[in-house]
Amino acid sequence: MPSNRTNVLYGAAGAAAGGVVAWRSLFPWIGDDLTTALGMKKVGDRKDTDLANEVYLIDTFEGFVKQHPNKVFLYFEEREYTYEFVNNMANKIANIVLSLNLSPGDTVATMIENEPSFVWTLLGLQKIGLVDAFINYHLTAEPLLHSIRASSAKVVIIGSGEGLLESVNEIRHNLSENLPIYVQGRSQSELPPGYLSLDHAMERTLPLPVSKHLRSHVTLMSPLCYIYTSGTTGLPKPAIFNQAKAISASKIWASFDFNDSDVSYAVTPLYHSGAASLCLMNTIAVGASMALRRKFSARHYWEDCRKYKVTVVHYIGELFRYILKVPESPLDDVHNIRVAMGNGLRLDIWKKFQDRFKIPVIVEHFGATEGTSIAINLTNKVGAVGRLSPLMRFASKYKLSAPIRVIHYDRVKDEPIRGKNGFCIDCGAGEEGLIISEVPETTTQFYVGSKAMNEKKFLRDVFVKGDAYFNYGDILFVDKDYYLYFRDRLGDTFRWKSENVSTREVAEVLSTLKFIQDVNVYGVEVPDNDGKAGMAAILLKDGTSITPEVLQQIYKKCAKSLPSYARPIFLRFQADFNVTQTMKHKKSDLVKEGYNPDIVSDPLFCVDVKNKTYSPLDSSSFHQVIKSRL
Template identity: 35%
Template sequence: MGLVANIRRDIRFASGLGRLLKRIKPIELDSPVLLPDDFEEAVDKFADNVAIEDEHRSLTYRDLDGMANRYGHWAKGRGLRRGDCIALMMTNRVEYIAAWMGFSKVGIATALINTNLTGQALGHCLTISGAFQVVADEDCWRAVEDARPFVNRNLMLWVLGLKEADEASERRGLDKAVRGGSSVRPAKSGRDGMTNRDTALFIYTSGTTGLPKAARIPHSRARTYMRAFAGCTGSTETDRIFNCLPLYHSTGGLVGIGPALLNGGRVVLRKKFSASSFWPDVKSSGATMFVYIGELCRYLVNCPPNEAERDHKLKLVFGNGLRADVWPEFQKRFAIPRVLEFYGSTEGNVSLFNFDGKQGAIGRVPKLLKSQINIRLVEFDLDTEQPVRGSDGLCRPAPLGTVGEAIGLIGQDVRHDFSGYADKAASEKKILTDVFKKGDRWFRTGDLMRQDAEGYFYFVDRIGDTFRWKGENVSTIEVEQRLAEAPGVSEAIVYGVPVVGYEGKAGMAALVMDDKFDPAAFSAYVDAQLPHYARPAFVRLIKNADTTGTFKYRRVDLVADGFQPGKVEQLYVRHAEKGYAKLTQAAHKAILTGETRL
């Protein structure tokens, strides 16, 4: 029976892998066929189909292409040249995709800026992008203006929907400037000499430490993201892909649009996720698929019943991070026929696909194809946070069923390429050498996984100083740096703590105070300095901060203490509207039962 089951799994895997490889096999790193060429091919084939819709408008493939062309001509008209970069900070809307696609048509890279960022973190991202021009909308431009003091050069800010009264010498409205451009495609000769190795996008990731890093997304990687899911989802021109994930992330911005825009289907774009309106919107839009992150699915499961939650046309949902304890109820309650879970990182070269819907698994590699799939698990030392090496100096493979760090072989083709970050030093830190033989080079994912005897992989945890909360990576070091400047704070230690009923970990800050702790003042500070997902859910006050011999904070004991009143003294919890208040036994119980939401 086990043999038959494995054969069936292998057949399903081979079928899914075949659909995927059919779309990405032709991509060559030195080819001059780039991302906009893939898009224009779809436009020419499906010109009259609706390509994208948001809450306000819909565009056919022809219209979307025309809008993208106008953005491309506008960029050239600003004196921007091939290889330059424009920073894009805009909420989900049809213009978002048109803008960066148009810039790619004239060889200009786009830095996709997280719309939650403010202040120093935003200034840092704008600085490392290298951009002198910023494109924003009416929801985001003020944050850019506030971040100017943290940017090391002058910025010209262009804003969609800007009122004439708000224009200034370094801030101009963009609507008329773009509409006045030509809708004719920019000449391909403007991309002469470019290959798939050239940068199409910068997508920011917190990594494991420090401020956000700009992951360099060459045309090869962007095309691979879009083509892979255009293939493995089996989408066609009749499909409508519901996408309420932020377009500045690779899951929403590339994975979530490829199945539609390369196959003639429709992207149903929404500004943001709303649990209460999600199912009515999926139903009314006629969506046949939607792209998820695990947090979205958990929110939906925790919502009260909605009369539209099973009255839909969905045939598949695809995404990453769907927890094993959420998956069964999510799929059964909402009558989801198929779930396609995948694993991948914005900057990495390791990808996994769970083609047969094994609940809880992030992917599978059959034994017969192990040598063909770009992933290995190596034994890992949790104390040193480094792979274990044997007496020969090489790494040791993690045995089946044990936890190890996932790594991916670096090579000179699309599947093995590691394009890294804008910062070369940061890129080098992610490369592991002399792994299984002298001279080999592997990408460190920073993720701990285990593999079972049937070939399924399971995500265990993230290495280092990053935890995930509300669908975002939170860098403890970045938050610590901001909190250390809060009024009255001498030292801050930030870490994540698991909370029953929540995906990821909630942020907790242990503070050493110079003066009396003022909950209201502290709350006002974090609201002003940190995006919503990075604001600590819990605060505890401590007398001193223990460090290791290398002066790193000892978080292990703090994490073990959790947020249990009685066990932890001087403990506070954050309420969205009321700020921080003492965490009582009753309040603690309300959090665990779900009566109070963090």
């Protein structure tokens, strides 16, 4: 529960609200601070109650099953799934996995598309205190193998989605022969040797409730699931999403009064923290309903929203750009949506989308799967991801605001700027810097993996000796009214097709081709496309020429070993590479030059999916590319 000191501050905030008009002459941003602080208070109150009483997400779900068993929990492909039905299916999953004699806290890797089975599998594993590793169903080859191995999964469950079994089967020989692999959507006779039909097992299993004692080992620090992120280097890393973090994340929508009469809509992959923690977990937290679509469809988006009477949608910015491409209709503003909440909505389409579809409130936020806080824009300010005024920094001490900071950063040295006292320096109005957030003392790691891997995300001795902050690796701008705006992503990760792309992962795949000497991978901006398209600067080995065979081999290697969103759109062949004194590839100039043949003298190529190769990019084809949707 909030402390007395915090309650005093709440009271002060309420009293100050009455004098907002007078205060605005001195502090024009004070009203927006109060709106944000009061919204965060709602989040803090609900979060603190469940954390104090250790009410886990599965406990909340089971409570609503008893409270309203016949209420629709999930809408999916013309079917309605009640709380009671989903609970019964979760019980079946729990009983099937129990028969495998796993140890408390073991991990089950699941590779399931957006369908009800994703939800009841997660809930079933929670009933018996196991960890669900969300495997990206786009992955193939080495990244897929690595993801399963990194989770230390004792069981694998594959969904019914097209091609998922085939992807796993390609790497099956590299997994333990004793690893049970269950497959949904196929009978036992349809499966290759070494696989088990989950449908068959579900048919033979009764939905018997399992004892809560089976999850008595679970604490607030116990992992609920692993959500994979590219981070800044290497292959996908399982970020630890523990029970405390799930409780906190499930209360975020309280900031705009999300309640049991609302209907949410999830179209981004549930293996991401956005759809899972913001949409699914907040729906469970209040006993609301959620509409699911297997894969995003701009054409069917509003049709779904009207059919299911959706009131709150979760988005990533790129989706809204696709939806704006759909021809205008008299039904554009016929819906029940009161809030759109998400991240990555670019300034150039924000107002266009809001005005055309009459969306009352857009709540943009900034965060990261493995991050320790969130910035949130609760005032409908176009383009902003949150606020960070002096008052908000003060309020963060009392949970009225997120414990985030934006500090001065040296892009050349790639490190925070420290003052004479050795500590970091806060950015003020009109400045941009690195966003960081305070790390609780109970948090010692962000990922499953080595101490060295985790240490890279810590900033220590930031403002006082011994403190610790999480480094998001992103640059944000603070405007004159203390609103925050996303500017750029540092390091070796960029975002494309709603996914984080690790430049190191792409480079490592390309480097396995025997004719490539070195690879430098980075993202470049393409007009009317959100995120950055992948571009690979390649140095060929001596004696190797750019031939059709070389280009086809690069295309085949990317198609086989990389998910579609990580495959480079552009290639640039260089005669030599520029590196830093520490032998790191220089990217800034390459990023600025992009893929314009009128600027770049090196040979340029663009992906050619039709002919399964890369085709030359010249002045004429360049103008076609910038007009297209890649």
